[in-house]
Amino acid sequence: MYRTAITEMPVKEKVASIKAKENYTQIEEMPETYKNAVIAVEDRRFYLHNGVDVIAISRAILNDIKARALIEGGSTITQQLAKNIYFTQKKELTRKIAEIFMAFELEKACSKDEILELYLNTSYFGDGYYCVGDAAQGYFGKKPSEMTLYESTLLAGIPNAPSVYAPTKNPDLATQRQRQVLEKMVECGYLTEDNAISVMAEAEEFLKES
Secondary structure (H helix, E strand, O other): OHHHHHHHOOHHHHHHHHHOOOOOOOHHHOOHHHHHHHHHHHOOOOOOOOOOOHHHHHHHHHHHHHHOOOOOOOOOHHHHHHHHHHOOOOOOHHHHHHHHHHHHHHHHHOOHHHHHHHHHOOOOOOOOOOOHHHHHHHHHOOOHHHOOHHHHHHHHOHHHOHHHHOOOOOHHHHHHHHHHHHHHHHHHOOOOHHHHHHHHHHHHHHHHHO
């Protein structure tokens, strides 16, 4: 599966085709708080691993065993990018293995910032938005660079389950997910507890008004 995919479209060609798309957003155009929120909730060791995080996978397996269900995947941002641009979203072992090989290929061909940039330009954010630029415009009427801390942390939580966390569909669940994002940011040192409390107060006020 990996060999077929990379033969049909080598990484450099795939990356070039993605960057050529309309509304592609450069990493420099995204707020630091947004990037930090994504890393905190999706892959806190993103800048430390080589595409696959053995620690995260081990933790996910342990939690799955405890829960007797597949509740945690352990996929890195690089693996998720590989899935987004080369494979289907269907959960199957062969795809997961191919995804790992492709993650290593992506790490060799791209810088970490480039991988994060590509990931945020190929993720689905619900409501028909397939990149951060479209999502920021669609949900907030703004460019990504103009997003506030509240908007950044709300948007960061959506790709995990777009049909569930899209704020236009389930504002209550979107807010619950945003709370998880904020908690992860505090754990990682990206945000103070006071900042997180302030954002949640803003989120609760929005829920009351909606």
